Amino acid sequence: METTKRGFCWKLFLLYYLFVEGSAQDFAQTQFICTSVPKDMDICAATLQNGVPGENLKTTVMQLRETVLQQKETIMNQKETIRELTSKLTRCEGQSAPETGDARPGGRRKDPGTKNTMGDVSRGPADSLTQLSQTLQSLKQRLENLEQFSRNNNSVQANSLKDLLQTKIDDLEKQVLSRVNSIEDGKPGLRNETEQRGRVESTLTSMHQRITDLEKDQKENRPLDKFQLTFPLRTNYMYAKVKKSLPEMYALTVCMWLKSNASPGVGTPFSYAVPGQANELVLIEWGNNPMEILINDKVAKLPFLINDGKWHHICVTWTTRDGVWEAFQDGVMRGSGENLAPYHPIKPQGVLILGQEQDTLGGGFDATQAFVGDLANFHIWDRKLSVGEIYNLATCSSKAQVGNVFSWLESSLDIYGGASKWTFEPCRQLN
Structure with missing residues (x-):
């Protein structure tokens, strides 16, 4: 019983130091004296009799309770943040899904210009690749923030979400590589589009030259002073x-x-x-x-x-x-x-x-x-x-x-x- 009381006293003063004094250096320079206390005697009264300020001890207990409440509130906020990040991950996953067709049975391929679930207009493969890259960078930034969050808070939920994010990032990297390969395979089509654009530009240049020639003829046929x-x-x-x-x-x-x-x-x-x-x-x-x-x-x-x-x-x-x-x-x-x-x-x-x-x-x-x-x-x-x-x-x-x-x-x-x-x-x- 004597050993148990001494252990309690030691823990109490150690907590007092950690939350009130707040410095390991001060801890090294401070001396603590523990005395035995009868089983049925009030601890704060006993410490007051032995020269230990009981009121300070009560204050310490109240501060410890306040600290516990603040920590609980912080944990609740962290859980809310985790839920928000999880929701955003779900939306990102829906955004990065392949656009080959509707996810529902019997769904059709989206027509160009149709808005997707994120509100953006679906475009060509190059635009999709850009969106994937932007999503990837955003997720990587969130992962770095979450790692910092994990180091500061030692949260098990945060570490779990970090692992989930890493998995999603790996999947997105694979999708980016897949899109790059698709674009490389589709180069002949892009080449045909470039050739068609060249023909259109050539036609416009020819028409512009004809208009210039007509204006020149009109100017030459008109007296220069009129x-x-x-x-x-x-x-x-x-x-x-x-x-x-x-x-x-x-x-x-x-x-x-x-x-x-x-x-x-x-x-x-x-x-x-x-x-x-x-x-x-x-x-x-x-x-x-x-x-x-x-x-x-x-x-x-x-x-x-x-x-x-x-x-x-x-x-x-x-x-x-x-x-x-x-x-x-x-x-x-x-x-x-x-x-x-x-x-x-x-x-x-x-x-x-x-x-x-x-x-x-x-x-x-x-x-x-x-x-x-x-x-x-x-x-x-x-x-x-x-x-x-x-x-x-x-x-x-x-x-x-x-x-x-x-x-x-x-x-x-x-x-x-x-x-x-x-x-x-x-x-x-x-x-």
Whole structure:
């Protein structure tokens, strides 16, 4: 009996140390004294009489009970996790089943595009192989997690489920190898599909070439000046660029056909920038301002009213001597002035852009200043045209001339950003 009591005392204090003190090192440095206790005497009272704190011992017992309850709750959670994993394994097993037919008696092979039990659309062997590989990787990851779970919790159920997972993984690896072999055996069919795709692509290429040839014939049969540029949106990327620069000019005439109903302002029909001066020659109407002509960043306001959605012919003439300018709309002079950049020649080696205003040489476009509408028959001369010559241009007279500095030809422009090109007869609205 004495030995039994001493053993109980030893176990009690050992449990006290393990759950309260919590350190093997402290255990090595702690001394325990055990004394015999009469059979019918209260143990806690006896320990109190012998100098052992009974209240602490009661607290230890309560903590041990709490620990036991927590362990039971943990075990229940682990069992729930195991049931969930088992359910997922069952679904994975159903997903990785061969798709040769329905599992029920008399079942038919699934048609392409039919959803399987996992909600995915059944596809070809390569897709099935991908699904199997993904399932395999997922199960391997779960196995690693379960091994860690087993090491931490020493759970018999976890080890059992780990063995089950390993078996499933082995089966899936065999299925993957089987699918690979099936794909290798089916290579002749894939080769036939590749050949068929090649024939289709060849046919499409041939049709595209025929369409290109037809468009080329249409372009060759159409006069190169019978076209218009359309800028449907106010953007900073739609524009046309003239392929050559302007020469140095001491006088000029600029004429064109315009149609727009944009508001506020039609934007910038053209801009010419040179190194060191972005506003060397610009025609612009933006915001609520009237249309303006800029030469060397000097401004003259023009009396044009064109944003009514109809075609209008406009011309601006200028000479460097005294900076004299004149403005014509539909063959009629609407305004004139002087002191516009007097004695400043238009400089060469610049960039001429249609549809955008340049803040830098060839760039720096601002969408708010972009031209919206149609533009055609843009011409530039290095002299001042007479009133009669401008009238002939506006009325499509047979005596009308083309620009000697820039002439409106498709081959003279590069078009960017989606601006479109259409056939255009400049005087069709006059008929």
